[in-house]
Amino acid sequence: MERVGGALFRLFESLVDPVSVLATLFGLMLWFRDDQYAHYAVLGVLVFSLTFPGKSLIQESVLGSIREVVLSWLGIAALLIFFGLATGLYALFPEEVLLNWLWMAPTAQLFSHFLFRLVTPAVLAASGFPKRAVVVGCNELGRHLAGEIDAHPMQGIKLDGYFDDRLIERLDIGHGRLIGRFSDVANYVKENEIDIIYLALPMATQPRILSLLESLNDTTASVYFVPDIFVTDLIQARMDAVGRVPVVAVCDTPFSGLNGIVKRVSDIVLSLLILLLISPVLLVVAALVKTSSPGPIIFKQRRYGLDGKEIMVYKFRSMTVCEDGPNVPQARKGDARITRVGAVLRKTSLDELPQFLNVLQGRMSIVGPRPHAVAHNEMYRKLIKGYMVRHKVKPGITGWAQVNGYRGETETLDKMQARIDYDLEYLRNWSPHLDIYIIVRTVLLVFKDASAY
Structure with missing residues (x-):
């Protein structure tokens, strides 16, 4: 499954969502006899870019699949509307097409995912799967790999067990069983028609690895x-090459290549559109800030941006002071520095609007880890492991941590640690779908979030 079959499996699964959504759109076009093909082609390209690659749901429960599809479609539909x-x-599309598409698209997605789940085992069996595999090395790395094989049966791999030179009393077997010693691998593989051998041995055992490879x-x-890369926290791990030398990316930005272009273009288009729509609100808020207390309308503060470089971030002033020094206390509930107008602005996040x-x-980006004051960065980078990794991407107006309850003051180290954990989770799992989901969640939460002040 991890060869050509695995690549095809992942490709077909990534096409389930876009094909389902586009099939319902063009099916409705034909059903209602609408001949404006060019309009549908443009909408189809936009929808495909938002839905491809589709999310893997083959290991999800039925309820989990329904939740993922519905939430993802709500985000996409909200953006299209x-x-x-x-x-x-x-107005270019018939109303009956659009209204029916809103409920038929997610229904078709769910049906397609469940059909894919039913058909996959038969396809795997017809293609000669599952493949039998053994793991050489019953160490932490080998057990981690065995656990992943056991947790993802749809990959079409069946684990026979481990080979290790240590006595079974010294081993934590976990998944599978101990088959024999390293010297037994070649014979066992030939006699039992093993398809895949995973070498989960540390690089320090290079002579042993070379000897084993020769016997195979x-x-x-x-x-x-299996490289021992689980010793660190992986961020966007992938294989790459420098010339003809293979390298493994352990910590990298998710916005390289095409992903970076998609992210930047969406930021520009959405920002221009939002600024155009909220321009009356900006004027009203600016007037209220100016009349509420002495001081500038816009508060500028130094923050850390992409790659940890300092940037200047704009906000509507919500306090009687404009602090940007080496010691900047976080805003607290009942903070005397916050003006009456500023309290409303912070509660509703209207103070963040100039960041567009x-x-x-x-x-900045619309979605990303929230930027902290330079003074806070310098303090927390010494206290929290991996803190600066969040700067592998541009800071955002809203983020994964904020829609999960970590908006506003982080008065304890544990709360800041949780915020950073969510930021790093965003880096690991970024997709256009996740950005859309975060934007929709932000709009829903902004007026009822009790943690902002």
């Missing part, structure tokens, strides 16, 4: 070396 109403393009030359099994200008400047 927003654009359609803002630009007037929704007389077999037809595929041999994979930061997004247009390229300093």
Whole structure:
């Protein structure tokens, strides 16, 4: 499964969502006899870019699959409705097509995912799966790999067990069983028609690895070396190459190559559209800030941006002071520095609206880890492991931590640690779908979040 079959499996699964959504759209076009093909083609390209690659749901429960599909579609639908109403393009499509599409698209997605789940075992069996595999090395790395094989049966791999030179009393077997010693691998593989051999041995045992590889030359099994990269927290781990030298990315930005272009273009388009729509609100808020207390309308504060470089972030002033020094206390409940107008602005996040200008400047993104004051960064980078990794991406107006309850003051180290954990989870799992979901959650939460002041 991890060869050509695995690549095809992942490709087909990634197409389930976009194909289902596009099939319902064009099916409705034909059903209602609408001949505006060019309009549907443009909408189809936009929808495909938002839904591809589709999320893997083959290991999810039925309820989990329903939740994932519905939440993802709500985010996409909200974005399409927003654009359609803002630009007037929704008028190009019959109302009955759009209304039916809103409920038929997620229904078709769910049906397709469940059908894919039913068909996959038969396809795997017809293709010669499952493949039998053994793990050489019953250490933490080998057990971790065995656990992943056991947890994902749809990958089409069946684990026979481990090989290790240590006595079974010294081993924590976990998944599988101890088959024999390293010297037994070649014979066992030939006699039992093993398809895959995973070498989960540390690099320090290089002579032993070379000897083992030499003994396996007389077999037809595929041999994979499992690098010991689980000693660190992986962020966007992937294989790459420098010339002809293979390298493993252990910590990298999710916004490289095409992903970076998609992220930047969406930031520019959304920021321009939002600024245009909220321009009356900006004028009203600016007037209220100016009349509420002496001081500038816009508060500028130094924050850390992409790659830990300092940027200047804009906010509507919500306090009687404009602090930006080496010691900046976080805002607290009942903070005397907050003005009456400022309390409302902070509660509703209206004070953050000028940061859409930061997004247009390229300093920030709409979704990403929230930027902290430089003084707070310098303090927490010494206290929290992996703190600065969050700066592998541009800071955002809203983020994964904020929609999960970590918005506002982080008065304890534990709360800041939790916020950073969510930031790193965002880096690991970024997708356009996740950004849309966070934006929708932000809009729903902004007026009822009790943690902001």
